[in-house]
Amino acid sequence: MLNKLALGTALGALAASGALAQDITVKLGVLNDRSGIYADLSGEGSAVATRMAVEDFGAADKGMSVEVISADHQNKPDVGSNIARQWYDVDGVNAIVDVPTSSVALAVADITAEANGVLLDSGAGSTSLTREQCQPTTVHWTYDTAALANGTGGAVTNAGGKKWFFLTADYAFGHSLEENTMAVVKANGGEVVGNVRHPFPSQDFSSFLLQAQGSGADVIGLANAGGDTVNAIKQASEFGITQAGQSLAALLMFVTDVHSLGAETAQGLNLTEAFYWDQNDATREWSARFEEQMGAKPTMVHAGAYSATMAYLAAVEALGSAEDGRAIVAKMREMEIDDPLFGKVKVRADGRAIHDMYLFEVKTPAESEGEWDLYKQISSISGEDAFLPMLDECDFSKM
Amino acid sequence: MFELLGIPPQVLLGQLLLGLINGSFYAVLSLGLAVIFGLLNIINFAHGALYMAAAFVAWMLLEYLGIGYWPALILAPLIVGAFGVLLERTMLSRLYHLDHLYGLLLTFGLALIIQGLFRNYYGISGLPYQIPEALSGGRNLGFMFLPNYRAWVVVASVLVCFGTWFMIEKTRLGAYLRAATENPVLVGAFGINVPLMIMLTYGFGVALAGFAGVLAAPIYSVNPNMGADLIIVVFAVVVIGGMGSIMGAILTGYMLGLVEGLTRVFYPEGSAVVIFVIMAIVLLIKPEGLFGRTA
Numbered sequence: 001m002l003n004k005l006a007l008g009t010a011l012g013a014l015a016a017s018g019a020l021a022q023d024i025t026v027k028l029g030v031l032n033d034r035s036g037i038y039a040d041l042s043g044e045g046s047a048v049a050t051r052m053a054v055e056d057f058g059a060a061d062k063g064m065s066v067e068v069i070s071a072d073h074q075n076k077p078d079v080g081s082n083i084a085r086q087w088y089d090v091d092g093v094n095a096i097v098d099v100p101t102s103s104v105a106l107a108v109a110d111i112t113a114e115a116n117g118v119l120l121d122s123g124a125g126s127t128s129l130t131r132e133q134c135q136p137t138t139v140h141w142t143y144d145t146a147a148l149a150n151g152t153g154g155a156v157t158n159a160g161g162k163k164w165f166f167l168t169a170d171y172a173f174g175h176s177l178e179e180n181t182m183a184v185v186k187a188n189g190g191e192v193v194g195n196v197r198h199p200f201p202s203q204d205f206s207s208f209l210l211q212a213q214g215s216g217a218d219v220i221g222l223a224n225a226g227g228d229t230v231n232a233i234k235q236a237s238e239f240g241i242t243q244a245g246q247s248l249a250a251l252l253m254f255v256t257d258v259h260s261l262g263a264e265t266a267q268g269l270n271l272t273e274a275f276y277w278d279q280n281d282a283t284r285e286w287s288a289r290f291e292e293q294m295g296a297k298p299t300m301v302h303a304g305a306y307s308a309t310m311a312y313l314a315a316v317e318a319l320g321s322a323e324d325g326r327a328i329v330a331k332m333r334e335m336e337i338d339d340p341l342f343g344k345v346k347v348r349a350d351g352r353a354i355h356d357m358y359l360f361e362v363k364t365p366a367e368s369e370g371e372w373d374l375y376k377q378i379s380s381i382s383g384e385d386a387f388l389p390m391l392d393e394c395d396f397s398k399m
Numbered sequence: 400m401f402e403l404l405g406i407p408p409q410v411l412l413g414q415l416l417l418g419l420i421n422g423s424f425y426a427v428l429s430l431g432l433a434v435i436f437g438l439l440n441i442i443n444f445a446h447g448a449l450y451m452a453a454a455f456v457a458w459m460l461l462e463y464l465g466i467g468y469w470p471a472l473i474l475a476p477l478i479v480g481a482f483g484v485l486l487e488r489t490m491l492s493r494l495y496h497l498d499h500l501y502g503l504l505l506t507f508g509l510a511l512i513i514q515g516l517f518r519n520y521y522g523i524s525g526l527p528y529q530i531p532e533a534l535s536g537g538r539n540l541g542f543m544f545l546p547n548y549r550a551w552v553v554v555a556s557v558l559v560c561f562g563t564w565f566m567i568e569k570t571r572l573g574a575y576l577r578a579a580t581e582n583p584v585l586v587g588a589f590g591i592n593v594p595l596m597i598m599l600t601y602g603f604g605v606a607l608a609g610f611a612g613v614l615a616a617p618i619y620s621v622n623p624n625m626g627a628d629l630i631i632v633v634f635a636v637v638v639i640g641g642m643g644s645i646m647g648a649i650l651t652g653y654m655l656g657l658v659e660g661l662t663r664v665f666y667p668e669g670s671a672v673v674i675f676v677i678m679a680i681v682l683l684i685k686p687e688g689l690f691g692r693t694a
Contacts, residue, residue: 035515037624040524170668199671203619203628206417207663207670210543214410230525230620238530238546238618240537260620262527296522 026066026322028054028309029093031083031108032123034072037201037226038100040296041254042123044070046098046305048293052286053309062317069093073104080104081111088115094322095120095312098305102126102173106133113137116325120312122304125225125252126176127388130352134394137325138351139312139332142304143274145173147357147386148251149180151272155359155379156219156249157188164249165217166195167208167232169224174200177251178223185221193217200224205232209239217246225252230260237265254299258362258374266374267364274357275300275341276375282340297372303341308353311337311345333397346383350394354383413543414660420549422656423556424611428629429636429648430560431607434567437643438580438600441491441502446608447630448510453479453612454621455517458526468531468617476609483605487598510627517623525622552614559610560649567645576600635678640690647690 030050032042047070059066069091073080080099087093088111096112099105100123112119113135121129122142129140157164164185168174174197182192194215196208209232212220220236222229229250236248250257253271277287277297286306290298315331316322329351337345345355360375368374428450435443456475460466466474486509494501529535530548537546567573579586579593587593612626619625640651655674662670681689 035518035523037523039518040522196667198667201628202671203625204417204421206420206549207414207660208667210410210413210417211664213544227523227525227620227622227624234620235618238537238548240544240546244544256522256524260524260527260622262529264529265527 024064024316024320024322026059026064026095026313026316027091027093028066028068028095028097029083029087029091030068030070030097030305031073031080031087031104032070032098032100033075034070036075038075038123040256041226041299042098042100042301042305045290045294045296045298045302046070046122049290049298049302049306050097050309052289052293053306053313057310057313059313064313064317066313073099073101075101075104077103077107081107084108084111085115088112088117093117094316095325095328097309098123098301100124100301102128102176105129109133109135109138112325118312118325118328120305120308122308123301125173127180128176130348130350130394131388131391134350134391134396136351136396136399137329139308139329139347139353140351141308141353142300143272143357144352144387145177145180145252146388147274147381148177148272149184150386151357151359151381152249152251152270153181153184153221154188154381155272156247156270157185157190161219161247161249162190163193163217164190164219164221165193165212165215166221166223167205167212168195168197169200169228170197171200173225174223178221181221181223181251198224198228201226201228203231205235206239208232209236209241213239213241213244213246219247219249221249221251223251226257229253230257233261233269234265242268254301255297255372255374256299259296259372263363263365263368263374266362269362270359270378271362272357272359272381273300273375274355275303276358276360276377278373278375279358279377286341307339307341307345310339311335311347330396348390349397350390351396352387352390354387356383357381357386409542410664411661414664415657416540416543416545417549418657418660418663419653420552420656421659422653423553424615424629424652425633425636425656426560426649426652427556427607427611427614428633429640429652430563430645431604431611432633432637433640433643433645433648434563434607435601435604436637437645438576439491439597440495440499440580441506441601442499443601443604444503444506444630445486445510445513446506446605446633447626447628448513449479449483449605449626450608450612450615450629451517451623451626452482452513453609454528454616454619454625455521455526456609457613457616458528458621461528468613472610472613475613476606479609479612480602480606484598484602486605487601491601492594492598510630514623514627521623523622523624525620525625528616528621530617548617552618555614556611559607560652563607564645564649632674635674639674639678639681639688641688642691644688644690647688651689 030047034043051068054066071083095118097120102124105124119138121140125145127144127146168178258266315328332347342355358380359378453475457471460471534548583593640647662673
């Protein structure tokens with residue numbers, strides 16, 4: 001009798017502290033590009049990172065039963081929307097993780113809000129996720145085009161690259177990155193001498209590079225991503241553009257892209273990331289475990305999937321349920337997050353995760369000590385400076 | 400100095416030269432397609448995948464065996480060509496008596512499988528492949544900086560294209576080949592091994608794609624999608640030139656490279672579609688293609 005009473009009291013105390021975890025079941029769906037151009041920077045790696053988060057969180061020990069499933073959205077909004085609906089309505093998924101490709105992410109954000117799930121976005125870049133199309137169930141974790149523009153655009157302009165020419169992928173993402181960066185360049189006293197919009201995707205950039213060369217710009221800003229950026233940089237080096245004194249600014253580039261180019265071609269490039277595997281002991285330890293499973297170092301998108309999942313699980317544990325997406329995101333906004341990979345993170349009232357961003361320079365082959373030893377850190381940019389200020393209509397703490 | 404629509408002539412010259420370089424790739428690839436279609440009646444959709452495979456083979460030769468660019472320029476097309484022969488013997492040869500569509504479907508499926516395999520093993524970001532030492536650097540032509548490697552691409556493609564044309568149109572072997580496509584039974588009756596010739600022709604067409612793949616490896620990202628991005632354009636080139644016309648494929652390849660180059664100056668957003676616009680016009684006005692022999 002006494003035992004039962006004691007147990008009851010203990011349970012009551014647990015319930016009061018919100019830590020009654022015994023019967024919480026959580027289902028996470030990792031939705032990203034598993035076969036197309038973003039498959040290396042997100043893809044299976046993000047699913048691996050999410051499962052690592054579940055393990056490291058100690059979900060099983062805390063009595064939480066967490067299942068991770070994954071699917072390929074093929075970078076198509078219609079495909080992504082269908083999977084998201086199926087996951088929420090039929091399969092009982094509580095949160096969707098990663099979702100690169102802004103057009104897909106924006107569609108999934110709306111569906112998530114309708115279903116009262118949670119979107120933990122790591123891979124997409126559009127600032128619209130927490131601005132024009134903000135939702136109370138969206139957490140945008142890793143980066144956005146404004147942070148990239150502020151990082152690389154600001155640093156390069158301040159370092160003397162005043163005249164810019166933009167090479168822009170001709171679709172929504174490229175336009176938005178170009179626009180953000182142009183604003184930063186002008187704010188820092190630079191000027192834009194021209195731009196060219198190239199079809200997406202493109203193989204040959206020689207023609208556009210020649211136009212950039214003729215423009216007399218100091219800096220050629222590459223407002224594109226993935227294979228386009230890789231090809232443009234490869235060919236800029238071939239055409240002697242960098243040797244002739246013009247510099248390149250890759251506005252969105254992942255460590256997998258730099259690895260693909262090799263230090264020989266990519267050396268000296270400035271780029272902005274939220275995470276690099278070789279930053280400190282915690283990132284190195286985590287990245288080594290990741291590499292064991294994936295055979296490659298993680299990108300910031302993978303790291304973001306991990307950290308966002310950790311924060312999400314903590315909020316679920318605190319609430320004792322994964323059912324109410326709005327409540328979970330509200331809880332995430334309250335939490336003081338000290339993440340092993342991103343450091344101090346604050347989820348703002350509009351869903352934007354505020355953390356430091358870093359400006360890196362690609363090492364020369366002489367400096368690089370291994371195939372993945374690619375970056376040296378130039379500076380860090382505080383979260384307040386990197387991300388855009390919150391829009392009033394997206395302040396969900398008031399709603 | 401005169402200016403054309405606000406573009407100085409030096410810039411225009413530079414862009415024309417670049418167009419010619421891109422045209423070189425179109426020419427070599429569409430030539431391979433034209434040879435295969437002209438002599439086998441197979442619409443080889445796997446062409447882009449085999450072009451990509453050759454770029455990967457060049458990378459593998461360097462990475463695993465330490466074999467550099469120059470030997471790879473011969474070896475990789477041979478390896479990919481041998482793979483083509485294998486495909487022809489085991490699969491394509493069963494489809495010759497069927498409609499074109501079956502060959503197209505089979506090769507399309509093969510292309511997806513080949514791309515999927517490479518994607519699975521090597522990921523999508525691509526692999527680095529450096530320009531060979533002897534061709535690095537470039538020269539200033541006054542109106543533009545021409546990398547030595549690009550000059551080599553033009554020279555190599557012109558040699559290969561016209562060599563192939565000469566072999567098929569002007570030699571005894573070529574005459575046999577053309578005769579075998581006209582009437583395989585009769586040519587066989589003269590004691591010529593027609594299946595062997597057809598097999599080698601497919602292998603040769605594939606090797607041409609392989610040659611283009613190795614040429615492309617140092618300047619484009621070596622990734623599993625590099626062929627898929629290109630193959631549709633190359634098909635358009637073949638259609639414009641006239642299905643099965645060898646010289647048509649070559650000349651159209653260079654010509655469309657030039658047109659695309661000019662579009663990149665005057666209206667860059669349209670450079671991805673200009674070739675298809677031309678294709679539509681050609682199909683409307685001259686459906687057999689610019690150099691097509693039969694309507």
